[in-house]
Amino acid sequence: MNLSLTLPEIGQRAKRAARSLYAADSELKNRALAQAASSLLAQSEAILAANQLDLAAGREVGLTSALLDRLALTPERLSGIAQGMLDVAALPDPVGALLDETVRPNGLKIVKRAVPIGVIGVIFEARPNVSADSAALCLKSGNASILRGGKEAIRSNQAIVTAIRSGIEEAGLPADCVQLITDTSRQTATEFMHLDAYVDLLIPRGGPGLIQAVKREATVPVIETGAGTCHIYVAPSCDPEMAVSIINNAKTSRPSVCNAVECILVHSACAPDILPLVAAKLKEKNVELRADKRALMLLRDAVPATEEDWGKEYDDYILAIRIVDSTDEAIEYIRTYSTHHSEAILTRDEAEAHHFMESIDSAALYWNASTRFTDGGEFGMGAEIGISTQKLHARGPLGVKQLCSEKYYIYGSGQIR
C-alpha cells in the first residue's frame, strides 16, 4: 500500500479498479476472495503483531476494556474473519440478475439488470474485522471499496488490508479493489465525505455520533445504518410463556446490537400477569428495569423511568417498560419514539397483528418472534454490511444484492420517437 496517496488519488485508483470489477465474472471475484482469505491466514503473524501494537497504544490512552476487547484479534478471530470471506464468496453473484423485462408496443425490448454501484466508501470505528467484512461484501457485488477505520485499529487495519490486497492481486484483479485511508485525521474524514467525483456511496458503520456526522457533512450519497431503538408490544391475547421467552431473547441474547429490544409496551389487561414473569426471567441476567408509574406498581425491583428513557437506545442490560391501554396507543408510541428499525407484536389475534404491522412504518415488523432476527444472515442474505434504517435504496439488512445498482439495456431496430 502506498501510504502517501492523496484522497483524489485514492479515488481515481478506486474508480479504475471498479472498472475491472465491473467486467469481472463470478469466478474471478470468488477466486480473489479465496486468495484474500488465504493471504489473511498466511500473514496472520504480521496481523496479530500489528494488533498487539494497537492494543498497547489503546491501553496507554486508557481505552475501556470493552473497547479493547472489540479491538483484540486472536488466531481464532482471524480465522473467523477469513472464513467470513469464504462464506461471502459462496453467496450467489448478485450482478447481472434480471430485475425486469418488457417489450414495448414499438418493438423496443427493455431489460433491467443489477450492476455494481461502483466505488463504496465505508467509515467505521474500532473493530478491525469490519475492514475485511466490508471489503469482501463490496468485492462480491463488483464494487471497489475505500475503507476508513478508527485510529485505535489503524495498524491492525493496515495489516489486514495489505494481506487482502495481495490476495486480490494474486487472483488477477487490481489490488486497488480494496484501499485503506491511513490518515485517520478528522479533516481527511471530512474530505472523504465530499469525494463525490469518485465515491458512489458512503456507509457509516458505528455509533449515532458517527452516523449523524456523516449524514450532516457528506455530499456523497449515504445509507444510514444501525440506529436501533426496537420495541415489543405485548397484547392481552399473547401466550405468556412465549412473551417471556421472546422478551428475554430480544433483550439479553446480545444487548449491544441494534436489533436488541429497548422498550416493551404491555397492555394493561395482561400486565399484572405478564410483567412479574418477565421481571423474574430478566433478573437472571440482572437487567435493570425502568418502568412508567403504572408498571412500577407491578414490579418490585424496577426503577422509575424518566422522559429520557423513552426512545433511548441503551445497547445494554436495561429495559424500559410502559403500560398502554390499547394497540393504537402502542402504535402511536412506537411511531413517536422508534428509530424505525424493528418492532414486534406478541398476540394470538391475527387481525390485531395485521393492524399493528400495517400501521407502523419500520424496516421490520414481527408477529410472535424476537426482533433479534433482523440480520442479513437470519434473513437468508448471507453476510451484511449493516442494517439500513432509512427509506431509500434498501431497508433492513444490506447484503450483496443491496450493494448493487441497476441498469437498463434497450434493444432496438431503428426506433425513433
Add this chain to the structure above:
Amino acid sequence: MNLSLTLPEIGQRAKRAARSLYAADSELKNRALAQAASSLLAQSEAILAANQLDLAAGREVGLTSALLDRLALTPERLSGIAQGMLDVAALPDPVGALLDETVRPNGLKIVKRAVPIGVIGVIFEARPNVSADSAALCLKSGNASILRGGKEAIRSNQAIVTAIRSGIEEAGLPADCVQLITDTSRQTATEFMHLDAYVDLLIPRGGPGLIQAVKREATVPVIETGAGTCHIYVAPSCDPEMAVSIINNAKTSRPSVCNAVECILVHSACAPDILPLVAAKLKEKNVELRADKRALMLLRDAVPATEEDWGKEYDDYILAIRIVDSTDEAIEYIRTYSTHHSEAILTRDEAEAHHFMESIDSAALYWNASTRFTDGGEFGMGAEIGISTQKLHARGPLGVKQLCSEKYYIYGSGQIR
C-alpha cells in the same frame, strides 16, 4: 391554504397526512386524484387569472420568451394537466406489491412488500404543471408531498395547489397530502433541505445549478435527476439510413430535454460516408455542428469544437461531433464525459453492441434506437417525476414504483435466536 405556517409546521402536517395516505386503499387514492382533476378544471378561471399575474410580473422583470412560454397556462394546457392526474390514477397501485418472500429453516416467514416512502419534497423551477404532476405521482404512491416552486410561478402554483387540495379533501383524504411552500426565499429553500425530521426524500427538478445546490446543502436524502449529456456512437457496420434517422430524432425531436443527444462519436471508417448525410439532415433544422479536427475536414458547415464542448449539455440545436478509431475509444470517451444518463450504439454487430452496453455504466444503454426513449411513459411506467442519474434507490425514470420504499413483515410462532 394557511400561508403563515412555518416549515416545521408544514412538515408536521405532511407527516400526519402521510399516515392517512399510508393506510389509504387504491380506491380512495384514485378518487382523490379524480376529484383533484375535476377541481383543477372547476377552478380554471382562478388558475388562469393567477397565471396572468405571474406572466405580467415575469414580463416586467424581463423573463425571456422561452421562460414566459414555459410559465404560461392556457385552457388546453390546464386540461392536459388535469388529464395527467387521471392518467396517474389509472396506473396500477405500487403500494403493497410483493417484492420477496421466503420461509426460513426455523419457520419464520419473511415477506417484503412495497410501502410509501412517507413525505416527499419537490423543489422545482418555472413550469407550473410540475406542481400538479408531482402531487399526483406522490399521492398515487401513498406519499404526502411538499412542493416548492420558483417565485416566477408562485401565484399559478398557489392556485393549482389550492384546487388540488380541495379535491383531495372532498374525496376524504387530508388536504395536507399536498402542500406548497409559498415563501420562495432562498433561506426557506435551504431550511427545507434540512427538514430531515419530517421529509424522507427530496427531488430537485430543474437545471444543474438547482440540482448541485440541493446536493451540496441537503441533509434530507436526495435523488439527483435530469443531468443529460447523452452520446451516440456510430460504428462502422451501422445502417447509414438508420443512423441518420436516429441521430436526427435524438437531436431535434425535443432538444431541450435531458434525453436528447449532445454528442455523436463516429468511427473513422464510416465517418466519410455517414457524416455528410447526418449534416444534410440536421441542416433542415439549422442544427449547429461543433466538430473535432478530423470531423471538420468532412463537414462543410461545422465550426471547430473547443474543449468546453466535450461533456456539454446544450439542451439546444447544437451537436458535438468527434471521430474515434475504435469502439473502445468511444467507450473511454463516454466514461469520461457522460453524465451517465443514456447512450446508444448504432451497429449491426451484436458482439460489438454487447461490449459497448456492458462496458458503459449509464442508466440506459441503447442498441439501434434513439436515446429519446429514456422516459417513464416510453418505458411503460406511466408518468415520471424525473430521470435519476444517480446509482442509489433507482436509476432512470422515476415512476410510482420508484416512489416506494419497502418493509419486511415477519410471521413467527415464538422463534427466538
